[in-house]
Amino acid sequence: MSKPRxxxxxxxxxxxxxLGRREQLCASLRAAMRAxxxxxxxxxxxxxxxxxxxxxxxxxxxxxYGQLEAEGYLKRAVGRGSFVAVSLARAPQRKQAPAPAxxxxxxxxxxxxxxxxxxxDPLRPLPFAAGSPDLRAFPIALWRQLSNKRxxxxxxxxxxxxxxxxxxxxxxxxxxxxxxxxxxxxAEQVLVLTSSQQALQLLAGMLLDEGDTLWMEEPGYRGARxxxxxxxxxxxxxxxxxxxxxPDAALPAPRLxxxxxxxxxxxxxxxxxxxxxALLALARxxxxxxxxxxxxxxxxxxxxxxxxxxxxDEHGRVIYxxxxxxxxxxxxxxxxxxLPEALVAPLVTARNIHDGHSAQLAQxxxxxxxxxxxxAAHLRLMRQLYRxxxxxxxxxxxxxxxxxxRPQPSAGGLQLAxxxxxxxxxxxxxxxxxxxxxxxxLRALYxxxxxxxxxxxxxxxxxxxxxxxxxxxxxxxxxx
Numbered sequence: 001m002s003k004p005r006x007x008x009x010x011x012x013x014x015x016x017x018x019l020g021r022r023e024q025l026c027a028s029l030r031a032a033m034r035a036x037x038x039x040x041x042x043x044x045x046x047x048x049x050x051x052x053x054x055x056x057x058x059x060x061x062x063x064x065y066g067q068l069e070a071e072g073y074l075k076r077a078v079g080r081g082s083f084v085a086v087s088l089a090r091a092p093q094r095k096q097a098p099a100p101a102x103x104x105x106x107x108x109x110x111x112x113x114x115x116x117x118x119x120x121d122p123l124r125p126l127p128f129a130a131g132s133p134d135l136r137a138f139p140i141a142l143w144r145q146l147s148n149k150r151x152x153x154x155x156x157x158x159x160x161x162x163x164x165x166x167x168x169x170x171x172x173x174x175x176x177x178x179x180x181x182x183x184x185x186x187a188e189q190v191l192v193l194t195s196s197q198q199a200l201q202l203l204a205g206m207l208l209d210e211g212d213t214l215w216m217e218e219p220g221y222r223g224a225r226x227x228x229x230x231x232x233x234x235x236x237x238x239x240x241x242x243x244x245x246x247p248d249a250a251l252p253a254p255r256l257x258x259x260x261x262x263x264x265x266x267x268x269x270x271x272x273x274x275x276x277x278a279l280l281a282l283a284r285x286x287x288x289x290x291x292x293x294x295x296x297x298x299x300x301x302x303x304x305x306x307x308x309x310x311x312x313d314e315h316g317r318v319i320y321x322x323x324x325x326x327x328x329x330x331x332x333x334x335x336x337x338x339l340p341e342a343l344v345a346p347l348v349t350a351r352n353i354h355d356g357h358s359a360q361l362a363q364x365x366x367x368x369x370x371x372x373x374x375x376a377a378h379l380r381l382m383r384q385l386y387r388x389x390x391x392x393x394x395x396x397x398x399x400x401x402x403x404x405x406r407p408q409p410s411a412g413g414l415q416l417a418x419x420x421x422x423x424x425x426x427x428x429x430x431x432x433x434x435x436x437x438x439x440x441x442l443r444a445l446y447x448x449x450x451x452x453x454x455x456x457x458x459x460x461x462x463x464x465x466x467x468x469x470x471x472x473x474x475x476x477x478x479x480x
Contacts, residue, residue, distance in 0.1 A: 026067050041084060066429065109232060128470060130266075137382065163349075169370075173190050173336055177338065193334075194333045201354075209255075213253065219442060219450070219452075244259075245271060259293065260292075261308075267408060284317055296414055297322075298379050316341065318340070328366070388464070389460060389464065394416075400474070400475040428477055440455060442455060
């Protein structure tokens with residue numbers, strides 16, 4: 001079989017899986033490696049050639065190659081090409097009788113999950129890994145004291161727990177959100193989970209049927225896109241501008257809208273009030289759900305933070321997501337949803353089926369941490385610390401990386417988006433990696449062809465000296 005025909009067949013196998021063109025190409029190449037159709041050190045076609053063979057833009061193929069390189073599937077060398085970096089094919093086995101037609105195998109949804117890839121966070125805060133809090137500043141001694149006190153008082157916390165979550169923690173979360181984020185909720189509406197990713201998977205399975213239309217910000221959070229696409233949803237990327245997601249009356253009506261309205265991920269703007277009201281009206285009119293992911297709302301540094309969209313919802317269409325991974329520490333494994341009352345019972349049942357409950361002791365200690373004022377004090381300190389680090393990063397970028405790296409305005413968060421000259425992201429990302437600096441890709445966060453090249457630079461977990469050292473490393477790749 002000719003090579004162009006082989007690439008076309010590999011690509012067409014992934015059609016109809018609810019994936020964007022870049023993700024479709026990534027999935028087909030991963031599958032080819034697993035099937036032995038692509039072997040270790042085999043050279044892939046040049047992006048220009050493969051784009052022509054498959055009828056794609058060269059930008060899409062470059063984005064797919066860059067994503068697979070970041071995942072470790074490919075190694076790329078300037079002037080030489082892209083090569084398979086892993087050997088996934090199984091060794092040949094003796095011929096066996098054909099498996100029965102109904103033999104074991106993955107479902108269509110299972111294949112989408114496996115081929116869509118996961119979201120793996122770095123195990124330590126390398127510069128500039130995005131989204132990591134500074135664990136060195138966490139009050140470990142206080143946490144240990146609260147844990148020991150709870151264990152002495154309630155040894156029963158070592159047993160099974162309520163699938164909806166520890167009652168004390170649910171009440172503490174509701175009070176905290178009502179006061180700090182302008183929500184209108186009661187403890188009975190809170191569902192405690194292990195992660196926001198688990199929340200997305202539960203919502204995808206419970207609220208979406210195969211082929212349902214879902215609106216999502218473009219660019220946007222890849223973990224959400226993967227969860228919804230794996231459920232069979234038709235994920236429709238909706239562009240963002242300086243006012244956030246830009247709805248269009250010509251778009252198909254959504255069953256669900258996924259938003260990061262307080263601090264858009266990854267670009268950093270807040271969703272304007274007129275668009276908030278328009279989306280709420282749309283959700284009511286179309287009987288659609290809005291998922292509000294408030295992933296880092298605790299860290300706002302300029303002016304007053306924008307209140308949560310849920311507080312404007314008069315008709316029970318908004319589902320609010322939050323996590324303690326950024327405010328406290330990731331291995332706590334605690335997140336939460338605030339649900340419209342009609343969804344509480346079915347989502348609690350679904351959570352019970354998936355994994356039962358979150359760790360009782362961790363929930364009780366977190367409730368004490370909130371109730372006794374330690375969370376508010378810790379967040380005040382972290383806001384001050386992270387703001388100083390953001391300013392240090394901006395100063396260093398201006399001093400060493402201007403004008404070819406352009407940080408974008410952002411009022412908060414743990415990372416900032418920075419734009420690069422068009423067409424340079426993949427090459428400069430490889431150069432940065434060779435110098436020991438991670439530069440998470442902006443292009444990888446687009447479902448369709450990327451309109452911007454850039455990086456998402458995490459700064460919160462880095463000391464000022466670490467920030468300066470990493471920026472100076474990046475300055476070494478500046479084009480002459």
